[in-house]
Amino acid sequence: MELYETLSIRRSVRKFSDRMIAPEILERVLDAGRLAPSAVNLQPWKFMVIRSPETRRALVECTRGGKQAHLAMGDLCIVACGHEEDCYQRQGNYMKSFAMDVAIALDHMMLAAAAEGLGTCWIGAFNEEAVKELLQIPNPWRVVGMTPLGYPAESPPFRGRKGMQEIVCYEKWEE
């Protein structure tokens, strides 16, 4: 799919069919993340692919209020992790790069998924400690985000965006 079309059709999908994803399609989606850029090309990431219904139901319990039920829908879910030490330590001279690096890589997987006719939904409202305990993710790995991945059973509308004038300024700062 054309880049600009992909950027404009991607939505957060919260209803999925049970249809399985063909291995070669999953491979292309994961590879889109693998090829993503990262600070100093350190690639401080690991992606867990989980199909077990039991594990996924337990993951839902780790989300805020246990309410992100769509994490257990669709064919599988991806848990995106970042390495807190083997990443660039002075991004902007005030933060580590792992969360940004992993965010971009997971986002590239989500763009690939959209191009493949698959749905995703970034889940950020979760208790990291509970997820790490459930999946036995060791330090210094951090859980950055999670998404279900599967064929959509809904077509969510575009939620709108701020206008260009509100988010871009030229030469000088403007609020």
Added chain:
Amino acid sequence: MELYETLSIRRSVRKFSDRMIAPEILERVLDAGRLAPSAVNLQPWKFMVIRSPETRRALVECTRGGKQAHLAMGDLCIVACGHEEDCYQRQGNYMKSFAMDVAIALDHMMLAAAAEGLGTCWIGAFNEEAVKELLQIPNPWRVVGMTPLGYPAESPPFRGRKGMQEIVCYEKWEE
């Protein structure tokens, strides 16, 4: 350009020609960022577009060791900022979302740039306080990343990536 092709040809470009970017092309690049997803759709971002050679040379001085000279090359540079308060406050229950949100939006601009035949280079090695003072960026805005934007005067090689087995695991955690 096709999505997968765009994801595979994007490079960090550090040499640029002086060729100007047509207004409609710059508009498409900025719009790719404007349409990006963000936590709770809060869009906690502002992008400064700077062409002034004087300001850009001063920005280079704010980079680590004053060495990121390519920030002043090409037609213009973009300074990507995030709002620390009007963003999701509990990403993973341990961090604010602004850096991840802005990273994804700036990355989408960089993908659009690649599709338009333009070059970019994420600059993360800078002193945020110095950039904020130079550009008079008020709190609670944070500077997340910067990039030059222009027509490439080099074709950087692919820098390689980790193999799939190293970055993906199935069902259970594996190092």
